[in-house]
Amino acid sequence: MLYLVHMIVRIPDTVAAERADALKADEKAMAQRLQREGKWRHLWRVAGEYANYSVFDVAGNDELHQLLSALPLFPFMQISVTPLAQHPSAIAPN
Template sequence: MLFLVRMDVQIPHDLPAAEADEIKAREKAYSQDLQRQGKWQALYRVVGEYANYSLFDVESNDELHTLLSALPLFPYMKIHVTPLAKHPSSIR
């Protein structure tokens, strides 16, 4: 199942920099592992924002929820999920 996910990160300004850096390092490692597994298919930065659009290919809604809620930055994110279906005019 394919999902387009927009993640807007909102780290509190009063979070100590060292703690924020540690969370971001864990986030990077986790996201890269999911990319290597093929579950996180694409990751694009939104220009001028602390946000991204990502494409996930997972078995179910529940799997996606589990993966997203395990993101180290999850407590600081606003997430919008859009389920995708193959377009009949697509040649891919």
Template sequence: MLYMVHMQVNIPDTLPKAEVDRLKAQEKAYAQKLQHEGTWRHLWRIAGQYANYSVFDAAGNDELHDILSSLPLYPYMSISVTPLAQHPSAIAAN
């Protein structure tokens, strides 16, 4: 099942820089792992924001929740999820 996910990251200024750098490195490694596996299908940055729109391929709501809550920056994110369905006029399968 495909999901469009909007993630807005809000890291508090009080978090030490070394911790922020560590979390960002872990986040990047995990995101790239999921992309290589085909779970994180698309990842787009929103210009001018610390935010993205992504498309995930997960078996269902519970699996998507597990993936998102495992993101190292998850505690500092606002997330909205939109389930997607194949459009009948699309010329390519999802």
């Protein structure tokens, strides 16, 4: 199943810079691993914001929740999820 996921990251000022940098590095490593595995199909930055739009290709709601909640920056994210379905007029496969 495909999901469009919008993530907005808000790390509070109370988090030490070193800790925030470590979380960001861990997040990058996990995101790249999930992309190599084919589960995180697209990752697009929102210009001017600490946010992204991503497309995940996972078995279902439970797997998506498991992946998102395991992200190192998850505690600092506002996330919205939209399930996607193939459009009948689309000529490219999903």
